Amino acid sequence: MSKEIACKEEEGPLGKLIVVPKGLYNVVPDTTTISGVDPKGEHTIYRGYTIADIGEHADFYEAAHLFLYGKLPCEEEYKEIKKKIDTYRAQIPEKVLDALRYVPKTHPMYYGAYGVTLLGQYYGTDWRFDDDFLYEHALRLIAQLPVIFTAGWHLANEGTIIRPDPNLSHGKDVLRMIVGRMPSDLEARAFESTLVLYMDHGFNASTFTVRVIASTLSDMYSAIAGGIGALKGPLHGGANERALKMLLDAKARAEAAGKPLEEYIEEYILEKLAKKERIMGFGHRVYKIHDPRTDVAAKFIKQLKDGEWWLKVMKKAEEVMWREKKLPANIDFYTGVLYYQLGIPVPMFTPIFAMGRIVGWTTHYIEQVKNNRLIRPTEKYVGPTGLKYEPMEVRCKK
Ligand code: ACO
Secondary structure, three states: OOOOOOOOEEEEEOOOEEEHHHHOOOOOOOOOOEEEEEOOOOOOEEEEEHHHHHHHHHHHHHHHHHHHHOOOOHHHHHHHHHHHHHHHHHEEEEHHHHHHHHOOOOOOOOHHHHHHHHHHHHOOOOOOEEEEEEEHHHHHHHHHHHHHHHHHHHHHHHOOOOOOOOOOOOHHHHHHHOOOOOOHHHHHHHHHHHHHOOOOOOHHHHHHHHHHHOOOOOHHHHHHHHHHHHHHOOOOOOOHHHHHHHHHHHHHHHHHHHHHHHHHHHHHHHHHHOOOOOOOOEEOOOOOOOOOHHHHHHHHHHHOOHHHHHHHHHHHHHHHHHHHHHHHOOOOHHHHHHHHHHHOOOHHHHHHHHHHHHHHHHHHOOOHHHHHOOOOOOOOOOOOOOOOOOOHHHHHOO
């Protein structure tokens, strides 16, 4: 199927209409100083630094500071942001957590959207746009979203909540709350690095959703709830769990066939492609050659359980996908494996994406409202015209 990639101009009632490609392919709706995605994957930028540099070296607090305030923190700034995030993490209203007891057991992404909306009912009703107010709410959301997800997950599965510990670093504490045990320093660092790699990525679908909601001057909580909804989809954040499920399915089939997965993965992928199925964790709207986030994740995968073997399997899958479809692996292919190595339950993979991306979402919310114009495109109606209302007894007799 060929896809339209050029803009067209047409006359409209308010002047020239610009008809853009479906899916807003290659369309630039605004400028940003937060991050920029390089199609070749070499110069994807986080506030001036490469994503690989920050993803590999910065901790959660440093990266969050870089996004929110535009610079890596010095000692006092670091202490302050750390204190705020750690304190907020432990201060979530008990009634918000309690409410999660009464919702059905569903995909945990729902707990995030629901819990954030509840937080909004506590903190977001008299909304303002001054800096101090916006930054405090951003930090509160960054700190508390992981607590909502993990509380919802454990309440649904074991009926209990694993409480945050403000004395642990954010990444380590969040991983502890997910897996229910104290992670090693290496595990915590690997996990934290994925949160940083997920923090932001230009005008991706969920961030753009946040910016659209921000542009209506709605509150930050409502905007984040929308972002979580967009991220949940399998073409966006939902891909990390599906990528891992696919690898586990391939592993089970390889075992049944008595073949090593690193060999069997080729026939598995070819079979799926022949059935016109998408291979989750491959392809990207902007990256057409390489996703630089995968290099950083690979360094940590290598150091974790069965790392060398997983990388061998993944490299084979990438070789096949490049040969067959010219599609590179994306970050979700890598984080799926890394989270499996850490023993994280698969339904929590996409919520973890949100626990990182919340930093980008809140920063984009602030950038949008500080220089706002309502985001409201115009449609091109192509349906029928000229129909006239007829009462039911007339229209249904025809
Ligand atoms: N497996 C097989 N074929 C694919 C894949 C894939 N993973 N991705 C794209 N294609 C094919 C499509 O079938 C399409 O072929 P066609 O033109 O013959 O129909 C062609 O490549 C272009 O695909 P589009 O969907 O038009 O490309 P787009 O840029 O709109 O989509 C997307 C990008 C949605 C990420 C796509 O590559 C995909 O579905 N990937 C799998 C899901 C995934 O991994 N998502 C995570 C994205 S990264 C992130 O959110 C962190």
